[in-house]
Amino acid sequence: MADEAPPIGLTAHSLGVPSPTLRPAPARRDWMDATPQGFANRCLPLTMANAHGWEVVGEGAFEAWWNGGPNASDITIRTEREGRPAAVSHFGSGVLTFHIDMLFRTDPGYSLWVSGPTNTAKDGIAPLTGVVETDWSPATFTMNWRFTRPRHPVRFAPGEPLCLLFPIPRDLIERVRPAIRPLAADPALEAGYRGWSASRARFNAALKEPGSEARAQGWQRDYHRGRIGETTAGDHVTRLRPCPFEVP
Secondary structure (H helix, E strand, O other): OOOOOOOOOEEEEEOOOOOOEEEEOOOOOHHHHOOHHHHHHHOHHHHHHHOOOEEEEOOOEEEEEEOOOOOHHHEEEEEEEOOOOOEEEEEEOOEEEEEOOEEEEEOOOEEEEEEOOOOOOOOOEEEOOEEEOOOOOOOOOEEEEEEOOOOOOEEEOOOOEEEEEEEEEOOHHHHOOOOOOOHHHOHHHHHHHHHHHHHHHHHHHHOOOOOOHHHHHOOOOHHHHOEEOOEEOOOOOOOOOOOOOOOO
16 A cells, blocks of 8 residues: 655744634535535535635624725725724725735745635625745735725625635646647547547436436436546545644
């Protein structure tokens, strides 16, 4: 049996001030639960992405709006309940900023991907994404959201995730060698694709037939099971379980 891969370190150092709440990102989303029969939760790529990392959770409640101008003073923030991380207008250009008052450390060669919560839309504002070299820098970072239109109030509630983060190898992208090839160049892959495509078309057609087996099944589970036709995944994963941060 192959040895298990060594764990990758991710440490959040407190700074002597109240620290924000950190939690493993959940696989579910309210809007996914609200789809008919919760069908969006059947999409394994969505739920895996949802749980891919850790969230920084806001404790306060506030409403903010932007008048469309370029200055920091062009954003107004009305606090309803104090809590960390507090929202401020620092950069201007319609950018709302949260100071993440913790110093994160990753193993050598690993950076931290910092963005908004995955597959979570917020009307009138969008999260900005950054990659931070947290294996050497002694500086904290900010989480920033940018208004997408002026004069539209945006509200953040207590317990709402403000940020999602996870470590990535810093040289990952530069090690990738992308290429485009005709599918016919890989006969086995082409046969697998043709078989899946025909099966998918038959299933979708049968969904329109009352009393069909496809209607009884509701959805195809092959990918979820890690097997499509003769193709079987050797290390298929259907659920992520990020470890909670250890608290001394």
